Amino acid sequence: MTHAFPFSAIVGQDQMKLAMILTAIDPKLGGVLVFGDRGTGKSTAVRALAALLPPISAVEGCPVQSATRAACPDWVELPENAEIHEYPTPVVDLPLGATEDRVTGALDIERALVNGEKAFQPGLLAQANRGYLYIDEVNLLEDHLVDLLLDVAQTGENVVEREGLSIRHPARFVLVGSGNPEEGELRPQLLDRFGLSVEVRSPDDIDQRVEVVQRRDAFEMQPDKFLKKWHREDTRVRGAILTARDILPDIKVRKRELRDCAELCIALGSDGLRGELTLLRACRALAAYEGAASVTRRHIRRIAPIALAHRLRRDPMDEAGSVSRVRRALDEVLA
The missing domain is CATH 1.10.8.80 (Magnesium chelatase subunit I, C-Terminal domain)
Known part of the structure; x- marks a missing residue:
């Protein structure tokens, strides 16, 4: 089993960690945009925060992680004995070369050819529902995918109408984008959709750089021991997030x-x-x-x-x- 790096063990980058904590407390904030150097812990922080959060309850076999059978989209075929289980908070990567079908979902070609059935093959937006959608190099994302994400971010719903299919499903997720501003600018429409933005830089303090390397090396060499060391602090942060969710209103x-x-x-x-x-x-x-x-x-x-x-x-x-x-x-x- 692959473990995520402990959120509390990330050295520095306080603004980035704070922004991600705030979106965990209130997902309606609109996500986080992180611009800066490569290798500064952007993707590590996203996966660490998701691992820190409590698991979500979802119906077994539901591709959009619905909390109840009644909430499952009508196109989903569930077994009669499908139960509700706990699953880790989803973290889905949206690669730059992804096609629109891969992102939104499309006709299941295999079932169409083998059984002659029109069935929907869910995409990345379905997998990210109730979790995080992470886009590295978001400033290099193709325009048609940017337009698609803007629509989904506005409505919280993914709509697919093509190839004889008419499909709708919830697509509510925290959008986290990262990139290097020197490699291209982000379209203003998408930039405005991110609730928070932070700039990260490689630390220029020698002691801090040494601490980063030491912690990463310790995690890779003895992950169980390292996780145990940071478990108490991660538990404290998780408790503070859950309490904040309760008192937010x-x-x-x-x-x-x-x-x-x-x-x-x-x-x-x-x-x-x-x-x-x-x-x-x-x-x-x-x-x-x-x-x-x-x-x-x-x-x-x-x-x-x-x-x-x-x-x-x-x-x-x-x-x-x-x-x-x-x-x-x-x-x-x-x-």
Whole structure:
């Protein structure tokens, strides 16, 4: 059995880990975009977080991991004695070369040829339902797949109507994309769909780099021993996430903090209202994770850079990076 690297054992990358924790608390945030160097633990963090989370209950044999038999799509053929079991939270990779049929699903050619039946072969979106869809090099994704993902992200449903098939199934997942901005830009429509974004860099501190290598080597040489060492801390993080999910609806947001969010987005020239909504939800999730009763300006200061930096228009007169612009606006608005 292949084990995931413990989430708590990941060295540094605090913003990336925080963003992923917040999406685990509130999947409606819209996922995480991670831009930066290769080999900085992006895919490791996704799989580690999924392994950290409690298993999901799903009907045996259901290709979309439905929680109950009644929730299974009508095209799914379940055995009469299908039971509900617990399964690990799904993590599905969407490769750059994937065809649309592979992503959405298509006619089952084998059954069509052998039995003359029209049957649906589920795709990656079905496998990712109730879990994570991870796209490496998301900025290089083909335009037709970007359009498809935008539709599914908006509706939470995958619709396939071709080859005589008319299929619908739920496709609700946390979208995690990673890439190197030097290799190409992400389309603004898809960029705006990500709730949070973080930039990661290879550590330039020697001690930190040594710690990364030591932990990875220890994990690969003696995985069981390493997992046991970090089990308590992972259990603590899991407990905090589950508690935060429970209290999330009770977190209060005062009008002052709402005005702060609106003023900040206006100061930054953020298009639409998605910035305010995402900032509000992420702040609420952070407050729940910390056990706070309400959202405060401290939460806004911490979350604004990862909720708003990727939504800014380019300013040719301002050479500062987007995160620096957000921090500068924070100082002005929350002074």
